[in-house]
Amino acid sequence: MKIGIVCYPTYGGSGVVATELGKGLASRGHKVHFISYRQPARLDSFHENIFYKEVRFANYPLFDYPPYETALASKLVDVVKFDKLDILHVHYAVPHASVAYLAKKILLNDGLYIPVVTTLHGTDITLVGKDPAYAPVVSFAMNKSDGLTAVSESLKKDTLNFFNVKKEIKVIPNFLDFHRFKKTNKDHFKKALSPNNEKVITHVSNFRKVKRVGDAIKVFDKINKSIPSKLLLIGDGPERQNLEQLCRELNLCDKIRFLGKQDAIEELLAISDLFLMPSASESFGLSALEAMACEVPVISSNTGGLPEVNLHGKTGFLSNIGDIEDMAKNALNILSDETIHKKFRMNALLQAKTYDINNILPIYEDYYKEIIDTCVYTK
Ligand code: GMT
Helix, strand or coil, X not given: CEEEEECCCCCCHHHHHHHHHHHHHHHCCCXXXXXXXXXXXCCCCCCCCEEEEECCCCCCCCCCCCCHHHHXXXXXXXXXXXXXXXXXXXXXXXXXXXXXXXXXXXXXXXXXXXXXXXXXXXXXXXXXXXXXXXXHHHHHHHHHCCEEEECCHHHHHHHHHHCCCCCCEEECCCCECCCCCCCCCCHHHHHHHCCCCCEEEEEECCCCHHHCHHHHHHHHHHHHHHCCEEEEEECCCCCHHHHHXXXXXXXXXXXXXXXXXXXXXXXXXXXXXXXXXXXCCCCCCHHHHHHHHCCCCEEEECCCCHHHHCCECCCEEEECCCCHHHHHHHHHHHHCCHHHHHHHHHHHHHHHHCCEHHHHHHHHHHHHHHHHHHHHHHC
């Protein structure tokens, strides 16, 4: 198939999933065209079946905000026509679903029908999409997509609760590549980051409010009072300064390392003993899954899709949002007994295996075929 993938090029989960999906499809022989305003972060090596089409938008002094939607729709029309795409798959509904609909309408005028699949990732529904500033357009565009997928049962439920969606939503979860995410020996990192063999606790996110990184720091503070530990904070974002301030207030600066955005997260997960994800909202929790693939148990909140990924009492523990005491108690339960820790590590790996990219790619392929066939039949 010739597949167009539209995504955000940043380190956010939706861009990561879109890019890894495209790379996986390309390795199975499909021609994949990525369409975005910058080369996606994880599109970092050459593949003969991968093409990158950059959206360029001309600025003009009249614009406070350059009209990205218009530029993207024009690019989609151009790529679909010129590269004869079979299907467009847009990731994150805002604004990609409505832009794809516009492109579809323009192409229809020229006698071309391009089927559109929209994948809902999380905040495009739970936070941004349901904001009255965007909701009517998001709702309309979802109903106009030929195919609609969500990354967890919980996100599907939220979408049906918040919007009047008539379209069938298929759940296709996040996934990962076990060639990359596996526990390897990184003793030199371990020595550098926890020289006295302290336990290594890790958190990865974009440091937005919704991630509640402050809770991760407070949970760490409690763990560290019983078991000497180090906290690795990986990622960056708007809350960083507040978090640095919190570390100072708690007198934890020598125990917490802000590592910024890291490409080889798996190498840091390889030396981690525990992963913290105290989010206020999380449709799936891809970083938790990546940790589990590296045999790291997860202490998380019980929101959104997290209970589907992190199994309470098996791969880690779930607590109510903001319940720092409970999270710390659960963390100590795992960390203070080597046999228990080992068991959680193995359970985490086993559970992660069910999300192997090799299981998920055929589901997307079959879904694309089904959508294309239905469109050919109904058009
Ligand atoms: O907020 C983020 O973490 C980024 C966001 C995105 O859309 O870029 O991530 C969402 O999509 C990921 C991939 O499907 C999911 O694993 C994350 O759980 C989800 N984030 C939230 O729902 C907050």
